[in-house]
Amino acid sequence: MGVQSVRLYTITQGRTAPARDDLTLITLVSTVEPEPPGRAASRGLQPEHRAILRQCRTPAAVAEIAAELDLPVSVAKILIDDLVALGRATARPPLAVAAGSMDMNLLRAVRDGLRRL
Numbered sequence: 001m002g003v004q005s006v007r008l009y010t011i012t013q014g015r016t017a018p019a020r021d022d023l024t025l026i027t028l029v030s031t032v033e034p035e036p037p038g039r040a041a042s043r044g045l046q047p048e049h050r051a052i053l054r055q056c057r058t059p060a061a062v063a064e065i066a067a068e069l070d071l072p073v074s075v076a077k078i079l080i081d082d083l084v085a086l087g088r089a090t091a092r093p094p095l096a097v098a099a100g101s102m103d104m105n106l107l108r109a110v111r112d113g114l115r116r117l
Contacts, residue, residue, distance in 0.1 A: 008071075011075070016074065017078070018078045018080070019085070022093075023081065025110055025113075026094055027062050027091050027092065027094075028092055029052070029060055029065060029083075029091050030057075031057050031089055032089060046079070049079055049082060049088075052079055052080060053083065055069075061109065063110050063117070066113075066117060067113045067117050
């Protein structure tokens with residue numbers, strides 16, 4: 001098991017899938033600002049969690065997050081799930097998907113994000 005594999009196992013606490021099943025490659029993730037009351041700013045968060053929070057100040061697709069952080073998509077989904085469960089981020093389908101029509105710019109952005117993986 002390589003160092004990177006051990007690190008991924010550690011940051012996901014051995015989990016291989018997120019608790020929620022609605023996180024897709026084009027799910028948009030946004031940071032919740034300001035931080036919910038009664039929570040310490042970074043308590044219990046891994047550096048990768050913090051990086052996701054910084055990146056998602058502007059909504060980003062799961063595929064983009066994984067590519068930017070150079071993480072497998074499955075690991076990114078687990079970390080995003082953690083942040084949603086903590087109330088630090090929100091995850092929703094893109095408006096184009098929710099409205100029933102596809103936005104070609106969004107599809108190109110997802111394609112480009114996947115190519116960067």
